Amino acid sequence: MLCLPTELIASSCKLPAGIANTLIIAEQRSFHLLRGSGIFPTLAKILKGNPRCAVKAAHVLSEILHVFTLEFCFMPCIEADLILTLIPLLESTDQEMLLHAGRAIGRICYDNRALQEELVRVGVIPSLVRILTDYAESEPLVHVALLALYNLADLDSAKEALSMTKVAEQLVKQLRRAESHERLEIVFEVLQALAENDALKVQLVDAGVPEVLSEILLRLQGSSQAEDTCIVKAASDLIVSLLLGGKKGHVTEHRYLHHIQTLAGTKRGARLIANFTKEMVRLLGVIHQLLDLLEKHMQSRDTSVQQAALSALQNLAVPAVSKVQLLEEGIAERIEALLRSESPPVQFKLLGTLRMLADGQADAAEILGQDPQLLSRLVQWCSASDHSGICGEANRLLASILFPSVSPLLSQEVVKAIQAAQGVKHLVSMTTSEHAAMQNEALNALAIASAIDLESQLVQSLHKLLRDDNTSPEVKYNSMGLLCRLLNSGNFILSSLFQVSQWHNQVPK
Numbered sequence: 001m002l003c004l005p006t007e008l009i010a011s012s013c014k015l016p017a018g019i020a021n022t023l024i025i026a027e028q029r030s031f032h033l034l035r036g037s038g039i040f041p042t043l044a045k046i047l048k049g050n051p052r053c054a055v056k057a058a059h060v061l062s063e064i065l066h067v068f069t070l071e072f073c074f075m076p077c078i079e080a081d082l083i084l085t086l087i088p089l090l091e092s093t094d095q096e097m098l099l100h101a102g103r104a105i106g107r108i109c110y111d112n113r114a115l116q117e118e119l120v121r122v123g124v125i126p127s128l129v130r131i132l133t134d135y136a137e138s139e140p141l142v143h144v145a146l147l148a149l150y151n152l153a154d155l156d157s158a159k160e161a162l163s164m165t166k167v168a169e170q171l172v173k174q175l176r177r178a179e180s181h182e183r184l185e186i187v188f189e190v191l192q193a194l195a196e197n198d199a200l201k202v203q204l205v206d207a208g209v210p211e212v213l214s215e216i217l218l219r220l221q222g223s224s225q226a227e228d229t230c231i232v233k234a235a236s237d238l239i240v241s242l243l244l245g246g247k248k249g250h251v252t253e254h255r256y257l258h259h260i261q262t263l264a265g266t267k268r269g270a271r272l273i274a275n276f277t278k279e280m281v282r283l284l285g286v287i288h289q290l291l292d293l294l295e296k297h298m299q300s301r302d303t304s305v306q307q308a309a310l311s312a313l314q315n316l317a318v319p320a321v322s323k324v325q326l327l328e329e330g331i332a333e334r335i336e337a338l339l340r341s342e343s344p345p346v347q348f349k350l351l352g353t354l355r356m357l358a359d360g361q362a363d364a365a366e367i368l369g370q371d372p373q374l375l376s377r378l379v380q381w382c383s384a385s386d387h388s389g390i391c392g393e394a395n396r397l398l399a400s401i402l403f404p405s406v407s408p409l410l411s412q413e414v415v416k417a418i419q420a421a422q423g424v425k426h427l428v429s430m431t432t433s434e435h436a437a438m439q440n441e442a443l444n445a446l447a448i449a450s451a452i453d454l455e456s457q458l459v460q461s462l463h464k465l466l467r468d469d470n471t472s473p474e475v476k477y478n479s480m481g482l483l484c485r486l487l488n489s490g491n492f493i494l495s496s497l498f499q500v501s502q503w504h505n506q507v508p509k
Helices: 006-014 017-036 039-049 051-067 070-079 082-091 095-109 113-121 124-134 139-152 156-162 167-177 181-194 198-206 209-220 226-243 254-263 267-274 287-296 304-316 320-328 336-340 344-358 362-369 372-382 388-402 412-420 424-430 436-451 457-467 473-489 494-506
Strands: none
Touching: 017 039, 017 070, 039 051, 039 070, 039 082, 051 070, 051 082, 051 095, 070 082, 070 095, 082 095, 082 113, 082 124, 095 113, 095 124, 095 139, 113 124, 113 139, 113 156, 124 139, 124 156, 124 167, 139 156, 139 167, 139 181, 156 181, 167 181, 167 198, 167 209, 181 198, 181 226, 198 209, 198 226, 209 226, 287 304, 287 320, 304 320, 304 344, 320 344, 320 362, 336 344, 336 372, 344 362, 344 372, 344 388, 362 388, 362 412, 372 388, 372 412, 388 412, 388 424, 388 436, 412 436, 424 436, 436 473, 457 473
16 A cells, blocks of 8 residues: 655645645555555544554554545544544543644644544543643653644634643743743744733732743743744733733733843834833833844834834823923933834824823923924924824924823924924914813913914914804813914904904804
């Protein structure tokens, strides 16, 4: 009987069509001869009723499934009821039996979701975890158990079953024992799938998976080998997945902060920090690493690192104490090169970061408001009609610079600088935004700048707001306040005052 290795058939597509077809036909003929001999029912009978030969029968079945493609073996194995026959054998104390039965089950059910669900239903999960527990030092058995878990871990039913076991502890042991890149990769794959389940995520963190991953990162830090780079990437992604903390979306225990600090100078660490709450970022002390990371990738064509770092910095800029630290680190000067970026996502995140920095921080607003390069670019973005998000964020940053919530008493130099950069007209246009929040921000900023002779269109814009029945009371109140301030300044022509008086006459008494 001719038996062709699966690897040869798999690579037959590289051969001339005639030879490839011949090989496939030869495999089909060989398998039909094998099936015709009644081998599958015979093996099932031996496995069920002949303990003395069961190990050899499991070995034979495993080898048949290894030699021939699953396309041929699937139906004969189902017809012979081999799946349900093999499952009880996973409770054996004979390591050779466990090895062959485990391999056979894995090969029959590979890439077959229905059979995989059936395996979980009949209780294969506790058996696999038992193998990892009782035979943690046996490389072949651990490999079989891990491969099986890898194939099943995507199933919700498997995750639920695993959450009732101590699989987390066993996976930690295997992480510590793993010496080869291949073993690490398969454990990482299993962990990544399990981390999608909130209950398992908590178990993995409590079992110490982040600590072990951090040790691996430190051990491979600085390595330029391709395999080590892949391991570092996988370990970093795993830490991010685990420490984002399930439904709450953030780390809940301070004892894991050093793992994030280990990653702070990487894209994945920046992405992790970007998901933290402001209470957590205050404890990190990673501003310096993030700014270094941003500078390192400032000219990179791959803007994903820039976006991740800016997202993290934007979150860091929320607490007042962090704003001060960011200013001390010279954030305004260090990210100035990004003003030249042509990437809309980077532009949007840069504007958001600067706006959060200026919000409620007069010192930051004054620094940004006297930067000619920033103001020039900002005014350009205010007119970015093809990117409404960037346009809106640019206008909001301009308003934030003029009106930091902590102290509205900015220096006249900032007001003059914005006027010189032609920024006031955009704030005037912003008063007619469809968003009430943006209207209010513009009105507040213009109230601060009203000492400067603004364009006459401001009164017309305010007039339109006051006449519109859809304008919220808060916006009308701020509009009236700005008008009062403008009237007191004496800088507007009589026609503007006449428009206001017209609106006043139309108000119901």
